[in-house]
Amino acid sequence: MPATEAAPGPAANGDDALSTTGPVRAAAFFDLDKTVIAKSSVFAFSKHFFNQGLLNRRAVLKSSYAQFLFLMSGADHDQMEGMRSFVTAMCTGWDVEQVKAVVSETLHDVVTPLIFAEAADLIAAHRLCGRDVVIVSTSGDEVVAPIAKALGATHAMATTMVEQDGKYTGEIAFYCYGETKAEAIRELAELEGYQLEHCYAYSDSITDLPMLSEVGHPTVVNPDRALRKEAAARDWPVRTFTNSVSLRDRLPAPSTAAVATTAAVAISALAAGAAAYTLLHRPGATD
Numbered sequence: 251m252p253a254t255e256a257a258p259g260p261a262a263n264g265d266d267a268l269s270t271t272g273p274v275r276a277a278a279f280f281d282l283d284k285t286v287i288a289k290s291s292v293f294a295f296s297k298h299f300f301n302q303g304l305l306n307r308r309a310v311l312k313s314s315y316a317q318f319l320f321l322m323s324g325a326d327h328d329q330m331e332g333m334r335s336f337v338t339a340m341c342t343g344w345d346v347e348q349v350k351a352v353v354s355e356t357l358h359d360v361v362t363p364l365i366f367a368e369a370a371d372l373i374a375a376h377r378l379c380g381r382d383v384v385i386v387s388t389s390g391d392e393v394v395a396p397i398a399k400a401l402g403a404t405h406a407m408a409t410t411m412v413e414q415d416g417k418y419t420g421e422i423a424f425y426c427y428g429e430t431k432a433e434a435i436r437e438l439a440e441l442e443g444y445q446l447e448h449c450y451a452y453s454d455s456i457t458d459l460p461m462l463s464e465v466g467h468p469t470v471v472n473p474d475r476a477l478r479k480e481a482a483a484r485d486w487p488v489r490t491f492t493n494s495v496s497l498r499d500r501l502p503a504p505s506t507a508a509v510a511t512t513a514a515v516a517i518s519a520l521a522a523g524a525a526a527y528t529l530l531h532r533p534g535a536t537d
Contacts, residue, residue, distance in 0.1 A: 275443040277404070278376040279435060279461065280369065281453035282387035282394060285471045286401065287364040288494065338411070341390075342420030346413050349392050365401075367495035369452075369471075373401055376450065382442065386435065386461060388427045407434050432460035456480065 280286050341349070373383050382404035387394045391408040398406035412421040426434060439446050447466035451458075456476035462468035470481045471489050481488050 274445055274448050276380075276448040276450075277382040277384050277439070277442070277444050278372070278450040279384045279386050279452070279465065280373070280403075281455065281458055281461070281471075282385055282389060282397065284454040285452050285491070286366060286369040286373075286385070287397070288366065338420050338422060341411070341418050344418050346392070346416055346418060349418075353393055353396055365495050366491035367493040368489070368491040370401070370495050372452070373403070377402060381450070382444070384435075384438065386426065386431055388425070388431075405438065407431070407438070428457050429460045431458065432464050435461060435464050453477070462486070 376383055383402065384405045384407065385394060385398040385401065385403045386407045388409055391406070391410045394408035395406045407426055409426045410423045412419045412423050424430075435451075436446070438444070439449070446464055449465040450467040450469065451462050451465040452469050452471050453462055454470065454472040454474065454477065456474055459477070459480060462470070468484075469487045469489060470477050471491055473481060473488060478488065480486075
């Protein structure tokens with residue numbers, strides 16, 4: 251199979267999204283698991299949850315098996331429902347602050363080696379082009395929010411669980427999945443003034459078809475079989491992310507205001523903008 255397999259489409263062929271003269275509010279929406287990071291973000295922390303007494307050995311084995319299935323075949327609707335039931339049952343009674351502390355203390359050790367370099371480059375490129383970056387994930391907010399912050403994202407939307415007396419009840423307050431993801435994107439777009447026809451979205455799973463369909467520039471990344479078939483039918487770009495990168499070695503992309511402060515910085519920004527345009531719009535994007 252050739253190294254490039256990007257399907258023709260607006261993000262691959264180039265369009266007016268970067269050349270509009272008026273002020274256009276837009277965002278790039280990224281799924282998290284297998285799109286930005288190589289694992290399920292929740293299961294990636296299972297070892298550390300075990301070390302803190304939140305999981306027993308049986309639960310660790312179950313999470314490892316679920317991770318294996320996720321990596322091998324992705325997750326369709328039934329599998330996602332199974333994982334939801336498993337995770338909610340697993341964390342019932344957990345102390346909320348303890349979970350947040352574990353994630354905060356181990357974030358870079360757990361997640362940094364799992365970040366796809368290609369995703370990090372895209373996030374930086376979108377920020378240089380003046381777009382907000384939004385991480386949209388079915389995983390829990392306690393895990394997603396700090397990862398999004400480390401990536402320099404503007405917003406994070408994730409599943410939230412019901413808390414009572416500082417502990418999780420096992421009930422879900424907001425399930426960020428499927429059509430609900432799309433609804434959350436529409437609500438955020440209305441709040442922030444995003445023009446969805448100028449927005450971008452990236453995901454690996456057929457369950458995110460509603461999210462991808464909301465924007466003018468969808469791209470599928472490391473797609474499962476069903477999403478790959480759908481992308482071919484809709485003429486959407488397809489990309490494969492494989493290379494990991496350390497976030498510690500990367501500084502956040504400069505803001506538009508900072509870029510405009512001096513002529514020297516402006517020249518650098520022009521070069522960076524050209525690189526970003528090439529990355530976002532080159533034909534046959536490298537997989």
